[in-house]
Amino acid sequence: MLLSRSEALFLRSQETAQQIIHARVALAFIVLQLVGGCGLLIVLLTAAIGRGVKRYSTWYSFGASWVFSCVCYTLLAFAGQRTGPDPEFGLCVIQMALIYAAPSLTACTTLSLIIHMLLNLRRLLANAPFRTNSGAVAALLIVPYLVWLAEFLGVLLYGISTPDTVRRSLNGTYCNSKNPLLSKISALIVVCCTVLTVALQGIIALRLYRNRTVISGCSQSVTMAIRVMVFSLVGALALGVAIAYVVTYQHDQAFDMILASLPVMAFLIFGSQPDLARVWMCRRDRTCQAAEKSLLLSHSQYSSVSTQELSPYDT
Template sequence: MPSATAAPVNIVQGTQAELILFLVLNMWPSHLGLPILLAVILFSKKVHRHPTFVNLCVGFIIIGVASSILLYTGKTTGPEPSKMLCLLQASMLYGVPAFASMLALMLVLQMFLVVRATVQKQVSQGPRTVRLYSMIGVPYLALLISILATAIVGAMNPDTVSRNRRFFYCSVHSSILSGSIAGFAAICLFATVVFEVWTLVILYKDWMVVKQPGSKPRISLELSLPLRVMAFGLYVVGALGLSLLSMKAPESPIPDLVIACAATVVILIFGTQPDIMRALCFWRKEPTLDFERNLSSVTPPDVKNYNQA
């Protein structure tokens, strides 16, 4: 007689090719691309990035590894993985919405603080340790809370833990859990949009000052890094928003594939910055850009424009 608590049916209709694509999108940046990018940032004397960006790279490496757990154990297809293994992956991946949204929010927030301080000509008062540690640690706190909540729900209801339900990875079937995670991530995404719009307003007002006859610009018009950060923030908002909707009514594999592209997007947007490209092409001798060093500083620098170190 069939069990009354059989494993949830497969509600994401994916193909073998899509499964391979999902794994490739998670593995190549987390196992190759992002480690190379981090190595350039940490070991090159000419490349400087704020810890929130380093944190972002480390975070997406963790996400990529968590997404690959079933591949490591040879359980991507075939019989269901053990409940313990499945719950391990589900717990980590259910922390991704809160974790990734907080990582993006901290990066956008740091960019906003530096842009505002530069425009307002605020004087640096030295390292702000509490703020820095908070910006680094809060995403991991959100991840830890999500992992513990998922682990508790899954352990209390083992029949809700299944790989079949989400096809690409293990999940826990719980409306309350999914709703709570989606709600928290949505708040973070809303805050990210607010800071991005606020930054655009600041930059637009400064640009209008530049257009005034005889007016001196408060900042230079080198906007490469802010625009890159905002482009990534908008991608995260769209991708995670799509992913959160899929948690409530998951049918198409597209949301999972879109969010799996996030680490690749990080590499394409930030790994192509001029100073990183110069560090990779070390045989080419070119002057460094102080602008990028300015925006990567731990605290807003005491400068009149982006071009001053």
């Protein structure tokens, strides 16, 4: 069937407009990933070098997993193969395996952080000393990366054995697979972890509310409760995205934008804490330095261990 000149021009203009939209979505996706990844990296480094800043080891694992996730999703852009000819197969299949395994990693590290918080909250409410259970902490740190490694190797071997399924996404943001089953497996793991995470966050919030008189002397209790509730909303958003990936086959641009916004939200929530801001604001202020020493002393008196496994309010 022959098209008239006007119809051909209309179809060409529609195709051009669609290409422009894809390019803008891809650019926004990359920018959000870079902002979230760089922001969380700064937060991690600030917490690591800041005097008086104490965090769980699972908190560092949580932040590092999100930074790693951002690197995975921007790998094609860093290699300069986001547009133009098809990317190198080796790079594309590695990124495909990385992006399918990364959501499971971040979901598992988030769950580990929440479990760690709940365990220490129980000790606080029981007036028990904060003694680190090295075995439990080691499991919370190692298991998420074992899950990631298993999924990464499985997807990588599948991609190598079926190279015709490996492709660059329509937007050019990253490489993925034509087989929708891979995304569904990853999303199913995320759903399971996120359901547990949101449920445990609800338990933490409920215990904080019921024992508000007991913990009223802790200066960060209100801030802690707010962070838990805000992060619960982020968890609910992640859960919605994961469920949509499980039950649908078409993943439009909105999915990519929601996915890219998660590390930015994590950066804003966990990077907007007073003790982290104090590290940058008080580096040359003697008054602030004295306050930091006082805060550090209060931490050492409050906890019976010298590690960073301190109270549930230092998250």
